[in-house]
Amino acid sequence: MAWERSMGKPGNKNNIIKLLQESRNKQTAEEIADCLGIQRNTASAILNELARDGIVRKEKTRPVMFSYIENDSTFSDDPFASFIGADKSLKETVEKCKLSAIYLKRDMPILLFGPSGAGKSLLAEYIYKYAKYIHTIPEDAPFVVLNCADYANNKELLSSVLFGYKKGAFTGAHRDTRGLIEEADNGYLFLDEVHRLSPEGQEKLFHYMDKGVVSRVGDNGHNIELNVRLIFATTEGKESMLDTFLRRIPVEVTLPPFHERTLEERYQLIIYMIHQETFVMECSFLVSSNVINRLLTFQGKGNIGSLRNILKLSCTKAYNEAEGKKGPVPLKLRHLSDTQKFMTGTGSVPYVNQDVEISSEKESVQYIFTTEQIHVYFPAETIVTAVYEYLEKKISKVRFRKIIYDEINHMIDDVIYQEMDPFIQNLYNQAVNNILVYLQDNYGLKYNGVMEMVFVKILYALNNQSDKPDDSQYEIIVRKLQPVMYRYYKMGLIFTEMIHQTMDYESSPWFVRLFAMLYFYSMAKEDGDYTNAIIVSHGPATASSIASTVNRVFETYIFEAFDMAYDTPKSEIVSRIKKYLKNTNTSKGLLIFVDMGSLLSISRDLKDDIEGDLGIVNNITTEMALEAGERILRHEDLQSIMDNILSHHVTKKSYVPSRQKPKAIVLCCITGLGTAVKMKTLLKECLEGIELEVVETPFPDLQRDGSQCDVFRKYNVQFVVTTSKLEAEDYTAIHLNELIDKRGEEVIYATVGKYFDKEKVQKFIENIVRSFTMRNLIGQLTILNPDKILDDVEKALTRLEILEGENYPIDLKKMLYIHICVMVERLILEKGQLSESNPTQSLKCRESFVKNLKESFSVLEAQYNVSINDMEIHMIYSLIKNV
Ligand SMILES: Nc1ncnc2c1ncn2[C@@H]1O[C@H](COP(=O)(O)OP(=O)(O)OP(=O)(O)O)[C@@H](O)[C@H]1O
Incomplete structure (x- = not known):
């Protein structure tokens, strides 16, 4: 890699100095590299070294310009x-x-x-x-x-x-x-x-x-x-x-109190003040990380002034204790004069985890930090274009990965040799290191020193760069990439959240997240497009320790862990997994390891949330997870992964193959029972070779939940046929009467017509028109003579209209004819089976209506020897009021 290259031949340095001396113009590293025919990174490294040695002036413009410092330079610093x-x-x-x-x-x-x-x-x-x-x-x-x-x-x-x-x-x-x-x-x-x-x-x-x-x-x-x-x-x-x-x-x-200063500034102040003590005591100090962490959280009265006094005393104490010993004087917690003043809040994350040596030999200027400007240039345009082209499938995944890899590397080359203050670098290094180790331990991130350094430089640059990137534009890209790169999306999210927590770091969060995401993606062995796998286990860290072991072994984020308390109910486990699945791409299937047999049944709850196959294995050991991990990375299909695991380990499985939601027409009858059953049979017969299911759903459910209703989760609903008025917002509903009209034809063509050939659909429509006329509907009765019952129902209904003082519209009448005819036959058939009154169904209709109905239907009841109970009255009432 570019950053591993040396500075090239020794002559390069002299050539660069000569070039700058002769040209007397400011030049970029790139121009110098081109002119001398050397690598840009080599030129950049040498130029930075020359700038450090005071031979070359580095101007923190964009791009950075270098020029030769003439000896008569009158350059002096702003105090x-x-x-x-x-x-x-x-x-x-x-x-x-x-x-x-x-x-x-x-x-x-x-x-x-x-x-x-x-x-x-x-x-x-x-x-x-x-x-x-x-x-x-x-x-x-x-x-x-x-x-x-x-x-x-x-x-x-x-x-x-x-x-x-x-x-x-x-x-x-x-x-x-x-x-x-x-x-x-x-x-x-x-x-x-x-x-x-x-x-x-x-x-x-x-x-x-x-x-x-x-x-x-x-x-x-x-x-x-x-x-x-x-x-x-x-x-x-x-x-x-x-x-x-x-x-x-x-x-x-x-001026704000000490604890309101940024972490970086608090750190600088501490280091600076200890450095001043190195001159007083004429020694170096090895400051323990505990001391630094305590001092960083100091909130005492007197702010920097008090801190200075405390440090003076502590350094004297440490010095006296170490008198006569060689090497830097250790400064430990016990030397802090008033330890309780520095109590860190319990549970807070330590900022640093390494001791720091502060030496008097170094020039003081090295401890009075001036912010070195590092410029980070993010190839936004190229990356944004690549993302869109990839999402629109204009470029392949391989090409996309290559572009991202190249661009990220380009950016790394640019930033890696830029200098920053060594002590601040130390602070950043420790924070970034903590996070990368966490990601390595839990998500198998493969990281190295270069990655750490890159993040340090980029974060530092963003924090100090005056022209910050337009963060909002990166938010859009991150969100677009989420579904196709969800594993790296998650790691990017963890990275930004942790950096915010451990460093109060707030600069350009979306930029940082996108960069982290793409960097992890470009460096990973795998693009993330493989079977998803999770471990659900009871116990404080059983699942996560197995998952992290496997992820670490394969240096890839394969397993997600769900640690459950022993008393976590199944419903909560399901809801946690569902929540996770919402932001997860499961097109390559999902393998779940559970530690309890009873959890095999969660397949029922989860199957509709998964695009690909779902496999659940009722046992989990690290060995099994390792085997699964290996097979997943070999892109084996889920069925064979499971078979292999089962053959090698004694266990049970539950397998639900990937399911295309079946297409269906939904029947929704307020009256339920017989009418819906009859219509369903009729509609099915009309299909003649069209592969569609006809399913029923309760009217109240559909009215309440709309397309969130269960039936939509299970079926690819073409349209809903209702016997009552229904406000449908995001699906197509059609009244039974309209089914045989022009609208019925239009709806069928617009929905079912998309999937089946025209002749079949035409036939389907013709069948519907033939079967769904009223007489035909009633003709479906099995025991009653349709003409006779129709006559009797007509008389009863006319009487009801007179008693109610109303003229029911013709559509309603048709519905009522069908419903009541079917009802009478059903009552005859079910006699003795149905309880007299459904206890859950309270009679909510008008009292006078019940009276009028009973009176007008009394002849019918007597003729057919049936009794129209409260539930039936309620249904008829609902039909009349709803239509
Ligand atoms: N930005 C800084 N860089 C380095 N040292 C600082 C900085 N700010 C404060 N100090 C140090 O902190 C100590 C207290 O600062 P100073 O005496 O200026 O505070 P003050 O606000 O004037 O306090 P008071 O109100 O008590 O007089 C001094 O030793 C000072 O050198």
């Missing part, structure tokens, strides 16, 4: 470059401070808010240094500090210290004395804890801010003109400051 956080969480703060320093006149005072020890005094010093650096104040300008809290009990004294006093102004004022504000002329005055200043003192300051003059105490008539830049600081909130004071301050900034 803020060494202020930890200046380019990260304090970026805005620092920009405001710089702005106030750039302002040429004195009247741009700045007020720093923040808790004790957050770094206000230090920031004030940096502002002063910066003003010198940009020459808004002279090189020898004073920086005068006054902490108003020191005079909290003597406000008069504070005023006289600040503004000076005239001889005789108060007892003990023996001579005219300059105030600190005069000392600060042409430079800066930093007033810490400014809220402690008396109202009179504040008045005097306003006067200076407004007019540029001050008068000493006791000498009000004499104004001294000054040019002093003011910086104020307070640990109090705004409310403790006079409004008149705040109004005069154009720039306000707030």
Whole structure:
């Protein structure tokens, strides 16, 4: 691989220097490589080394440009470059401070808010240094500090210290004395804890801010003109400051407490402070990872200031203990002066897991981290195009994998040699390493040092790059890739979630996820398109330990584990698996190992959720899982995998072959019972060679659940025939009466017509028209004479219409004729079998209707010797009210 190559021949370095010296122009690594006929990576590695040695200047543009540094270079550094956080969480703060320093006149005072020890005094010093650096104040300008809290009990004294006093102004004022504000002329005055200043003192300051003059105490008539830049600081909130004071301050900034700084900054601060101690003690420290983890979670009062004091004491303790011993001084938890202050919340993830050696021999600049700009260029266009072409089947999977592999490698080549701060690299390395090990242990990720380094660089670059990628566009791609690459999708998800948890890492989460997904995909042995396999086992980690062993052995994510508590009910197991299957591609089948015989029956619950075959094996051992894993990776079919496992291991299986949902016409009768049965028989006879099933479903179910109804899960429903009005949104429903109309013909052509040839469908329609006319329907009666019963029913219904005072529409009447004729025959046949009144069916119809119906049907009841019970009345009532 490219990153494993050496820097090539020794002459390359000299050639590069010569080229840059001669050309005097900035050049990219690529241009230099082309010009010298060497690999770009080799050129990039050498250029970075030369930049480190100060021979070549590296400009963090895109692409990165390199130029030769002439000896007379006057390049000097912005003092803020060494202020930890200046380019990260304090970026805005620092920009405001710089702005106030750039302002040429004195009247741009700045007020720093923040808790004790957050770094206000230090920031004030940096502002002063910066003003010198940009020459808004002279090189020898004073920086005068006054902490108003020191005079909290003597406000008069504070005023006289600040503004000076005239001889005789108060007892003990023996001579005219300059105030600190005069000392600060042409430079800066930093007033810490400014809220402690008396109202009179504040008045005097306003006067200076407004007019540029001050008068000493006791000498009000004499104004001294000054040019002093003011910086104020307070640990109090705004409310403790006079409004008149705040109004005069154009720039306000707030420094956050230590625990609100980013993890990276907290780490930098700790390392930096220990490094300072190496000079004091003249030794190196080997800081244990426990110490670092504790310090990182410090939330005590006094923030960085307290932390500094604690470190000073701890380093002294450690030094004394190690006196006379060789090697770096170990700094352990026991040396922390006030251990309980650092208690990490229980269960929190340790940030680092390696000790860090901090040496005084290294230059201090190496510990004052300035963010090295690493540029990561993601070949979005190529990858996005490849994804779409692959999804649209314009390119093969092999081609797709090749494109992804090439592009990811290109990106890796680009980023791998870019330099970053070694200590921050260490922090990132440890976090990334933890995650990759987890993915290796559980998902068989095959990873190496290069992968770790790539992630470190990419994450770091994203965190520090000003032109961040447009994250939302990557979200779309990730979602598109989910179904075709779900294994890598999941690993990408785990990676991003863990990096967020362990590092508070938030930059470009979708980009990171897509990159992780594609990187894992391009490096994996398998593309992920093989039989899905899961292990369901009771016990805290039985399933996951077997799954992780197999995944690790094959360095491939084959098994998913479901650890179940011993009392987990079957329904919950099923629902967990169903949830998993929702985001899983099962077209190559699903093999499930369970540890209980009773779980074999989950095949019934799961079979509709799986596209391919489903195999369940009622036993699980690591050996069996290993064998299955091996066969899965050989792309054996599920049936043969199972046969082999069974022949080698004593066990049982349940096998449900992949099932195409059968096509069906659904009959939905509000009345249920006989009418539906009769219609079903008729409809089936009409099919004549068309392979369709005719199934019934209860009206209330369909009305309530629509296409979520069970029948839609089991069948590929063509259309639904109903005897009652039904609002169908996402499926086709047709009323029984319409079946023999034009609409019936249209619906049949639009649905069934898609699958069968025209002549058969035409025949089907003709059959329906012939059979579903009313007389024919009633002609299906087996014992009753259709003409006779029709006459009797007509009389009964006419009587009901009169009693109810209604004229039923013709469609309804037809329905009622069919229903009542069938009902009478059914009652005759079932006499003695059916309970008198169905207890679950309460009679919900109007009382007067029951009375009228009983009266109008009494003749019919007597003639046929049947009794129309409450349930039947209810059905007739429903028909009348629904149609
Ligand atoms: N960004 C930083 N980089 C390095 N050291 C820092 C940084 N911020 C603060 N410190 C160190 O933390 C300690 C406390 O900072 P500082 O005295 O400036 O805080 P403060 O807000 O002024 O506190 P107080 O309100 O108690 O005066 C100092 O030793 C300072 O050097």
